[in-house]
Amino acid sequence: MKxxxxxxxxxxxxxxxxxxxxPPGSGGGKKWTTLEHNGVIxxxxxxxxxxxxxxxxxxxDLTPEQEEVATMFAVMKDTxxxxxxxxxxxxxxxxxKVLGKNHIIKNFELCDFTPIYEWHLREKERxxxxxxxxxxxxxxxxxxxxxxYMWAVVDGVKEKVGNFxxxxxxxxxxxxxxxxxxxxxxxxxxxxxxxNIGKGAPVPECPIPxxxxxxxxxxxxxxxxxxxxDPINPKDFKYVFLAASSSLKGQSDKEKYEKSRKLKGHxxxxxxxxxxxxxxKDVTRRQIAVATYLIDKLALRAGNEKDDxxxxxxxxxxxxxxxxxxxxxxxxxxxxxGKDSIRYFNTVEVEELVYKxxxxxxxxxxxxxxxxDKIDTSRLNAHLKDLMPGLTAKVFRTYNAxxxxxxxxxxxxxxxxxxxxxAVYQRANKEVAIICNxxxxxxxxHESQMTRMNEKIDELKSQMEELKxxxxxxxxxxxxxxxxxxxxxxxxxxxxxxxxxATLEGKIxxxxxxxxIKEDLKTVALGTSKINYLDPRITVAWCKRHEVPIxxxxxxxxxxxxxxxxxxxxxxxx
DNA sequence: ATCGCGACTTAGCATCCTTTAA
DNA sequence: TTAAAGGATGCTAAGTCGCGAT
Numbered sequence: 001m002k003x004x005x006x007x008x009x010x011x012x013x014x015x016x017x018x019x020x021x022x023p024p025g026s027g028g029g030k031k032w033t034t035l036e037h038n039g040v041i042x043x044x045x046x047x048x049x050x051x052x053x054x055x056x057x058x059x060x061d062l063t064p065e066q067e068e069v070a071t072m073f074a075v076m077k078d079t080x081x082x083x084x085x086x087x088x089x090x091x092x093x094x095x096x097k098v099l100g101k102n103h104i105i106k107n108f109e110l111c112d113f114t115p116i117y118e119w120h121l122r123e124k125e126r127x128x129x130x131x132x133x134x135x136x137x138x139x140x141x142x143x144x145x146x147x148x149y150m151w152a153v154v155d156g157v158k159e160k161v162g163n164f165x166x167x168x169x170x171x172x173x174x175x176x177x178x179x180x181x182x183x184x185x186x187x188x189x190x191x192x193x194x195x196n197i198g199k200g201a202p203v204p205e206c207p208i209p210x211x212x213x214x215x216x217x218x219x220x221x222x223x224x225x226x227x228x229x230d231p232i233n234p235k236d237f238k239y240v241f242l243a244a245s246s247s248l249k250g251q252s253d254k255e256k257y258e259k260s261r262k263l264k265g266h267x268x269x270x271x272x273x274x275x276x277x278x279x280x281k282d283v284t285r286r287q288i289a290v291a292t293y294l295i296d297k298l299a300l301r302a303g304n305e306k307d308d309x310x311x312x313x314x315x316x317x318x319x320x321x322x323x324x325x326x327x328x329x330x331x332x333x334x335x336x337x338g339k340d341s342i343r344y345f346n347t348v349e350v351e352e353l354v355y356k357x358x359x360x361x362x363x364x365x366x367x368x369x370x371x372x373d374k375i376d377t378s379r380l381n382a383h384l385k386d387l388m389p390g391l392t393a394k395v396f397r398t399y400n401a402x403x404x405x406x407x408x409x410x411x412x413x414x415x416x417x418x419x420x421x422x423a424v425y426q427r428a429n430k431e432v433a434i435i436c437n438x439x440x441x442x443x444x445x446h447e448s449q450m451t452r453m454n455e456k457i458d459e460l461k462s463q464m465e466e467l468k469x470x471x472x473x474x475x476x477x478x479x480x481x482x483x484x485x486x487x488x489x490x491x492x493x494x495x496x497x498x499x500x501x502a503t504l505e506g507k508i509x510x511x512x513x514x515x516x517i518k519e520d521l522k523t524v525a526l527g528t529s530k531i532n533y534l535d536p537r538i539t540v541a542w543c544k545r546h547e548v549p550i551x552x553x554x555x556x557x558x559x560x561x562x563x564x565x566x567x568x569x570x571x572x573x574x
Numbered sequence: 575a576t577c578g579c580g581a582c583t584t585a586g587c588a589t590c591c592t593t594t595a596a
Numbered sequence: 597t598t599a600a601a602g603g604a605t606g607c608t609a610a611g612t613c614g615c616g617a618t
Contacts, residue, residue, distance in 0.1 A: 139590095167608070175586075175609065222581065230609095237580070238608080252582085301584095302612065310610085339611055340585055378576090381613070394583085394612060440586065449601080525586070527604095532584055555604060577618085584611065594601075 029221045031248065035197055037152035037161060037225050039204030039213075040240055041145070042190070043168035051119040054112035055105050069095045069184060072171045074113035075120045081173060087182035091171055094184035152225060152242060160243035161225065166193070172232045176311040176341025185231050190214075192228040223248055233309075245560035254564050257535040259390050260398035261574055266388045267399070271296065273387065278353035283361075284374040288383050290357050291316050291372055295393050298348065299400040299435050301339060302377040302393035313337045316393070317377050322367040330355045342439050401432045401533035406574040409542045421548050425539075430521065432529045440525040446518075453515045460508050467504060471497045530554075536562035541572035 046068045052059035053070055062070060073082075073091050081087045092108045099105055130138075149164040169187040172180055190211040197203060199218045206212050214228075226240040242248055263270075270292070277289030294300050295316050303315020314323060314336050323336035332355065333347040350358075361371050377393065384391040408428035413421060443449075473479070474494045483489050492500075536554070540562070543550045554562065 163607075165607090173587095173609080178609095224581075227581090232609095235579075239581070241582080256583085304612065306611095313610085315611085340587095340609075342586080377612080378614095392613065438585080443601090445601080528585060557605070575618100578616100580613105580615085582612085582614100585609080587607085587609105589604105589606075591604075592602085594599100596597100596599080 036201040038148045041149045056110045074116035077117045090182035159246040162241045162243040178311045250564040260395045263399045287372045287375045295396050299397045319371040321362045321365045402535040402574045406538045429526045433524050438525040438528040442522045536565035537568040544570040
């Protein structure tokens with residue numbers, strides 16, 4: 001509920017929120033001096049397949065435009081979107097606009113998309129059946145077409161472009177219970193696109209004959225190469241940026257980590273500061289204190305206001321009273337949907353004064369009302385800025401993640417094999433992912449994989465039984481008897497059998513460990529923190545100190561993204 | 575102070591590609 | 597040799613936060 005109901009939240013404004021307009025060394029907001037690139041590439045025009053869907057049991061002729069939208073829906077049959085009323089409603093409303101006023105198709109219930117769906121399955125199968133050779137040529141052809149769009153030249157340096165492909169039309173797939181799911185995302189045309197390019201550089205030729213760009217700008221205070229308005233949310237933009245490996249992105253990434261490192265020098269004072277305010281008589285001050293505490297302790301997101309036409313999710317400042325439960329004597333249970341509608345469910349012990357304060361904020365409010373009714377992200381960030389230049393809520397997340405990694409790596413790395421050291425890193429990585437609540441959905445095959453592992457372990461264990469029986473016999477000098485196929489077993493010395501037992505034991509242990517890790521990580525996404533929250537210098541320095549090849553931790557894209565961190569001193573501490 | 579715009583980072587999932595196990 | 601698992605990459609949605617207008 002943006003705007004409404006948030007009108008009169010008063011708060012003494014910070015008298016001195018002196019902020020640097022631009023990060024030092026970035027030259028007055030200027031991001032580049034020269035910029036050349038080739039614009040964007042458009043998806044190919046729609047190719048009609050001519051497969052007729054059924055309406056009321058009868059085949060229906062559709063124009064290519066109508067068929068295109070029908071196909072978008074048909075191919076989603078086996079996703080769970082296809083069964084959601086909101087999705088169907090939005091799709092059908094938008095499709096009917098394409099069908100036109102007097103079209104025979106009026107009732108979704110009478111639509112049968114199965115013929116198109118089956119065509120789609122056949123197409124998929126056909127693609128799968130292609131030989132590796134054919135696939136390779138196809139890939140190479142595509143690469144050739146796209147090559148020129150992949151690169152930009154920024155201040156004389158060739159840099160990769162991130163997303164030079166214009167998004168194809170489709171049905172909007174919002175996350176969670178998104179009110180706009182299923183709406184038609186229309187095709188983007190050159191006349192939708194604004195290009196940003198250096199003054200002297202040649203303007204990219206519009207790739208669709210007879211059409212032209214909406215606008216060409218020469219703005220060197222921004223880093224985008226092109227943008228268009230999001231057709232689903234016309235007030236939002238879709239940007240084309242350089243890739244993560246570019247020095248422009250690398251520089252700001254480094255600045256991000258440097259800022260959160262700076263927080264280390266202020267954190268003690270900040271904690272003392274908000275702890276004092278837990279019992280401040282001014283509610284606003286108390287709310288700021290408690291919100292800051294939660295952001296610091298639990299790495300919650302700031303929580304901006306959202307519109308009604310977005311999924312209903314919250315962050316710290318937008319927590320509702322029903323998202324928190326006070327559990328005596330001093331535990332708080334959090335249960336809310338955060339970014340991407342990922343559930344945050346956590347019970348934590350808090351300081352007594354925090355517990356009291358939260359009870360107080362909840363008092364007399366109905367479910368759905370704001371827990372922190374006197375503050376919002378901009379007030380909170382304004383306050384944080386007074387405590388440290390450039391400090392905002394998200395800095396705490398970066399700080400929390402990186403300091404945790406640094407700490408665990410320093411405490412827990414022991415002499416041992418590279419494999420063991422990597423295991424320590426992964427444990428630390430997992431710890432961070434849990435703090436940041438980075439989740440993934442369990443893979444469809446998880447259950448069956450677990451069953452298979454259990455079967456395997458059982459099998460190994462029964463082998464172990466047999467081996468131990470053999471060992472006993474061998475020790476007593478008895479013959480080992482016959483194996484399961486009735487053949488006589490070779491009589492081995494007890495020592496030899498003992499060795500077999502040890503090997504098998506190791507195998508079982510490893511399997512059980514693998515199983516535990518797999519189960520443990522089934523809902524935890526490690527990648528997000530590696531990409532966005534963990535200062536790569538911590539990792540690089542650790543690899544250097546412990547002689548772990550950096551390639552064991554960073555894949556090709558991370559190595560490219562983090563070039564700026566590679567020459568770090570081995571003794572670097574976050 | 576408030577609002578809405580604009581630009582940028584962060585996020586999970588789908589798909590493609592490679593490695594590993596059977 | 598093949599299939600399954602796992603990792604890398606692509607895609608685009610969904611956040612954060614600064615800023616200028618009012």
